[in-house]
Amino acid sequence: MVVNVFISAVTTDTLSRKDAVAWVNNLLKSHFTKVEEMANGAAYCQLTHLLFSNSINLRKVKFNPRSEPDILTNWKVLTTSWKDLGIDKPVDVEKMKKGKFQDNMEFLQWFYKFFKANLNVEPEDYDAVGSRFGEDLPALKGASGPRPAVASVRPVVAQTMKTKTTMQPVAPVPATKAAVAPTVRNGARPAPATSAGNRRSETSPNEELLKQEIEKQKTLAAEWETMAKDMESEREFYYNMLQRVEALVHEADELKATTIEVETLKKVLYDGNEETVENGDDNSQLNEALNANIDDTDTF
Structure with missing residues (x-):
């Protein structure tokens, strides 16, 4: 039986923003730095999964959404699950997805009280990282996004080597300043041989x-x-x-x-x-x- 709770301005059992973020990170083995990062709803989906076993299919959750439709999907998964569980908390998704501190902090304060009211056993054995399939929450900088495929580079390298081996020798050109061609490396042609230092030293009419x-x-x-x-x-x-x-x-x-x-x-x-x-x-x-x-x- 779900215990529904409410929170108001005179509620005493509230957390500071640092304590609230630390509480979420401790439960989910995540690395949130501020409350606003929970605006996409993914953390609440997993916290509900932790509190009510198998209440949410985490495969439908976008833990690191890259677009607004992904964020709306997370909140839809969450509110649908809450409706089935009998949780009567209304969720203003339009406010939450904007990522403003006040709205997200109030929601997190309510969820903290709701979590404490419905927690029967301490979740010591809950595998938070494994439950979200090893995905970072939120994604670490430089670790998100698909990695470039190595196989797609090899044909280019092979073709380049083949071209080099089939090139015919060319008669030498007299080494004059006008005849020297710029060296091409990795397909990139260097900039024209002009002196940047001279250009910088010259004063333009506008200056x-x-x-x-x-x-x-x-x-x-x-x-x-x-x-x-x-x-x-x-x-x-x-x-x-x-x-x-x-x-x-x-x-x-x-x-x-x-x-x-x-x-x-x-x-x-x-x-x-x-x-x-x-x-x-x-x-x-x-x-x-x-x-x-x-x-x-x-x-x-």
């Missing part, structure tokens, strides 16, 4: 244009940086001037005065700012304009 454009952009960036510094200095100059004038206005408000002495204002505008003295002629035109405006009236 020259690119270098010129880079230098141009560097010069432009330096000009913009200088301009930005000048604008920043000018901003600070006028900001400090405005602060001093504002201080005079506040002082007049506190004294309840309605005017500000022109000499006091001139002192703030010209004598009180160190940057004005340093700049000198740079602000001479501004100073003259301010003097002209201020001299028109005695007070503000």
